[in-house]
Structures are given as structure tokens and as C-alpha cells.
Amino acid sequence: MKQHIFLTRRPDAFPAWNTAFPGARRLPYPASGTQLAKPGQAVIWLHVAGDKPDPALLVQEIALAAPGCAIIVLSNVPSDEEGLAVLEAGAVGYTNTLAVPEVLRQIAAVIENGGLWVGPGLLQRLIAAMAANSAQINNSHLDKLSAREKEVALAVAGGASNKEIARRLEISERTVKAHLTAAFERLGVRDRLQLSLLINGSPQTTPNQPKTVH
Amino acid sequence: MKQHIFLTRRPDAFPAWNTAFPGARRLPYPASGTQLAKPGQAVIWLHVAGDKPDPALLVQEIALAAPGCAIIVLSNVPSDEEGLAVLEAGAVGYTNTLAVPEVLRQIAAVIENGGLWVGPGLLQRLIAAMAANSAQINNSHLDKLSAREKEVALAVAGGASNKEIARRLEISERTVKAHLTAAFERLGVRDRLQLSLLINGSPQTTPNQPKTVH
DNA sequence: CCGCAACCTGCCCTTTGGTTCAATGGCGGT
């Protein structure tokens, strides 16, 4: 079992930590440049209260002061944004300051096995976002279009005007319009802007009324 | 401790599972419509070998057969895509079939505390993707616009027409156009479509000639 | 008070986008 170190500005509170790890040390934030722990020999629990020192920056500093040590952030007011920021900065865990000892030990166990600990809420958001992301990559909408319609639709999704597309494909502007009208119909959108949102995979696409099919 | 059930097509292998959970049952895949476990009373470990039955669909079926039960997917050939798919489908864990008993117990503990278990590799990818995503949300372009211009710009980026925006903001359509003209000018774009691409953070935005400023 | 920026609007105009009603020709399947 590695050495556990709690970093906090208020060294007098939070008995849950002592309960979870009786042998842990409890320290104030270290000064920049100091050595906090032997490389890789400790687990750092970082308590952040507000956003006065940017939590993400703090994590990066601590990482320098204790190279190779796992850093877990405990936040008084956890938010998905903050969690994302600290994890991006290199933390391996993010949870509420008020977590009960059992959960703290749980997290420690996961971290010591090389895992990352993320709260269910944030994780759900991550998964949803990622799924939406991959959905927009192999975006099946284009399969509904004919070869030529696809070309035109992609050009529109890139921001081109009808005239530009006509020049690029060496067809008349009228034909561009014809392909577009067909594409709108097939994809159930109203105009080129919504076509673009659909193809580019906008976060929140308004699901238009699909217009009576015939 | 809840009942653990292993679902696999090959009921003869994987002694690690028995080691981790000596009292666990081991069953073949259930037929559609059958009741697999009492609602919420079990943890289902689902072993998937290839992608013959789509793992995600399988998860959804199992979820019906054992409502309220946590489902953890064990994959012979884990991949980020597969992990993402099964988590999206409702699984609460995803790991390698070859996980050692200690890790299996670890996962079980996390799941029983209401957590989700995701391998570090996938999690890292999720975080990176999410970070990229949020970066494009608070994109600095909007800061160049006035409060009102920002509102209409966002509406346009969502696919709204001038008429709709006018109604929503309770201003005349002419004013909407005025705000838009100003926004185009400030952001150096030509029309609403390119505005949308800029704000929604299109992958490859054609960086238009910024039109001689004056 | 004056200048300035933001916000709001009407009138009128041009350009672009989108549709309706056509028609022509190729190509593959029945």
C-alpha cells in the first residue's frame, strides 16, 4: 500500500479521510518547485474548494512536485466541467469531497490497479458525447443519397453556394438545385443549413417534421 | 452481495470467474423473452467472443431478460468501439475476458456501489474527445459579437430561419438581418451557412478571404 | 452635452435558394 497524502487548505476538517486511511499525511498545498513525495511512491488526494486557483493548473503543479504519483481530486462542488478539466490535466480520479470512507478506499483500490476513477454522471456524459461523435463519423445519412446528390450535399455541408458547386462539378446551377431538392426530400430537411447540420453532426439537431412522404 | 451470473457460450472455460466468485452461476445465453433473474437481484457478466451477435444488441436483450440488473461485458477482443457500443446499450462495465480475479472483484465492487467500470484506455479516449468537444463549444468566435448578435448567431447555428428567430426574440425580421449582417462582418464570413460552420466547429472550415476590413 | 456603440425598425432593392412543370437521354433489370 502506497503512502497517502491529503493536500488541503483546511487541515482541520474532513474526518472521513482519516477514517479511510488512518496512516495518511495531511499537508497544505506545497510551494512551487518543492518536492512533495518520492516519485511514484504516493497517492495524492487534492482538495479543491472553489475555482480560485484553477484546479486544472493546480493538478499540473502537483504533478511536478510529485512525479509519477497518482492524483485524485476531491471537489467541494463537483461539476462535469471541472472534472473534465482536472482529468485532462492528468488527475486519475475526481469525486466529491464528501465521499464516504468506503468509496475513498474503493477509489484508491482502482487507482492502484492503474485505473481511472470518474463519477457515474460525468462518465455517462462522456459516453453519450462520444457515441454522438462516432455516430456523426460513419454518418449513415449520406447512404440515402445517390452518388451525385452526395457530392452536392457534401459541398453544401462545406459551406459552398450553388454557383460554386455548379462551377466545381461543371454542371448548371439548375442541376445543383435539382440534386439539392432531392437530397432535402430524402433526408427530411428543409434547407441547406439543416442539411449541413445533419451531415456535420450538429450536437442538437432539431428533428423536423418529416414532411408527408409520398 | 448480489447473485453473480456468467453468461457464456463456452461454459467450460475461464476458471478465473469461479475463483473470483465461487458461488456464481454459469449459464448459456438465454432465449428471447425468458426471465433470467429477479429484477435488480443479480449482476450479469456477459461474455462476448466476436461480433457475431452484435454485443450491443445482446446487452439490450439481456437487459430485458433481467431488468434492473447490472450488466458487465467481458470481451475476448476488447476494442474501444465495442466498449462504447455496449456502454451506450446500457452495460455498466466493459473489460477483457482475461481479467484476473482480483480485478473482477474490483469491478463488482464498483458496480455494486452504483459506479460504471471502463478500462483506462477507453476512458482516456473519452476524456480527450470530450475535451476537444467542449473546446469547440466555448469557441472564442462568439466573444467577438455583441449580446444580441450572439443570440441570433446561435439560433442560426441551430438551423433557425430569420422568421423563426424574429418570433423567438420578439423583434422584427429586419432587425434579425441587421444583427446577422453585423455578425458576418465581424466574423469574416459570407452567409449564415458559413456562420454555422464556424460556430459549430466544422472539421474543415474553408477559411474565406476575410474581406478587406475597413 | 456630445460622441459612440448597441439595439431596433421601415422601405426597397438585388441576389440566392428552393420548387413546380416540364423535357431529354443513359443504363440496368424484367
Next chain:
DNA sequence: ACCGCCATTGAACCAAAGGGCAGGTTGCGG
């Protein structure tokens, strides 16, 4: 040969977008 799908186009038309000109209000800092 015929049908369906696709690509192409013209003429005409209407709606939407975009912008020039002109004019208002409000609020804020010098």
C-alpha cells in the same frame, strides 16, 4: 420494348436571405 432510377437542363416563379439608406431609442464615458 418498357419501366424505374439517375443525371441533366430550361423557364418561370415565389420565398428567403442579405444589404443600402434612413431613421429612431437608450445608455455610457469623456
